[in-house]
Amino acid sequence: MELLQLQYFRKVAHLEHMTKAAQELHIAQPALSKTIARLEEDLGVPLFDRKGRQIRLNTFGEAFLKKVEAALTLLEDGRREVIDLAGMERGRVFLATTTHKCFTDLIGSFLAQHPDVQLRIIQASTEEKVQQLFTGEIDLCITFPPIERQGIAGISFLTEEIVLAVPPGHRLANRTSIALAEVANEPFICIKEGNPFRAMTDEFCRQAGFAPHIVCEVDEHSAVSHFIRTGIGIAFFPESIGDKITSFPTIRIDQPVCQRTYQISWLRDRYLSKAAQTFREYVVSYFAELKTGTSP
Known part of the structure; x- marks a missing residue:
């Protein structure tokens, strides 16, 4: 054999x-x-x-x-492990994320401070990430919601609010916060089914006692932004994206609690290279420093 x-x-x-x-x-x-x-x-x-x-x-x-x-x-x-011990490798990290857009600043900052590390990033679904961790195709993955699977360990490093975006001139445009039930009859622009963000926002609506009346489904948040400007509906937005948008109002949701938590995960019993360990620690410290207002 x-x-x-x-x-x-x-x-x-x-x-x-x-x-x-x-x-x-x-x-x-x-x-x-x-x-x-x-x-x-x-x-x-x-x-x-x-x-x-x-x-x-x-x-x-x-x-x-x-x-x-x-x-x-x-x-x-x-x-x-042998390569690490022998100091023969500059450092390689294989990372999978659901989307790269949320972490471009993080990745750029890490590479600026660790120019010798070779970082390879792929986009994958949650199930694909689990499979890739178990087969050794990746060292780490960033995901939401956190992966709860035997043999996989993880650290939650970022929790952000999910806000509601409305067109300019909307009846709620001047509100700073609402209960989600207040928009039960509003038309919604949503991310397509199968995306974790869609599953999460559907659950928020269920907790508020309604199913969203969907008038438009799109692949990503940039397309959601376009359709909000047309005035055809309202939409859920991650706070990290909503804060960067000034062309339409965003409103905080008081009830239910609408948040998502990101986690960096790895296979519990698998050896992680020094480069992968360094990247994992950097991710956690980067967002901890952002939260406290210090420079990463």
Whole structure:
């Protein structure tokens, strides 16, 4: 049994598609098929159920995959720890976020202070982040709401208010705060379903005793801003974005409590490089200093 066989098996197991796996591994599909066949021969059992060109991980494969992922993660942890100890690596951090826009200032500040660190950032959903943490594809992830999953540790570093944005001239434009129930009959501009922000704001409305009357759904907050200016509806906005907008009023919500909390997470039992530890500590201290009004 060879290390390469295990790496190839993991990729095929995740994709359950030999051609796609071969493309991602940059090898020929027949060579990949032979490698998997040799692994199954060594183990004495099939790892996949095959029907024509379709393959599905079977019971043997599911059990073996758990051990393979644990073994490959431990080997990668060992490699990183040895490199750290030997001082051979300038420092690399693999980070996943739901959106990059909220943290551009943080990332720019970190890189300015740590120019030798190579920071690679990808955008991913919450479920993708969980999977990437367990497979070792990323060191850390920033997410909201906080991930509550066995084996994943995290630190909450930022809690911000969610405010209500209304068009200029709206009947509530001069208010500084409201109870959310007051806008139960208003038309809403919302982020599309499937986005964590949408799930969160739908829950706020449920707590206030109504379901929002949605007249427009968009992909991101910049599009929400455009439609608010047209006057077709009101919308929820994160405080961090709302504070930067002067073209329409934003109103604080007193009831229910409308907030979101960001967390930086990592795999509890996995080795974190010095660079990743430094970035994690920087994120927490950066927002702690912002809260107290000191310069990060």
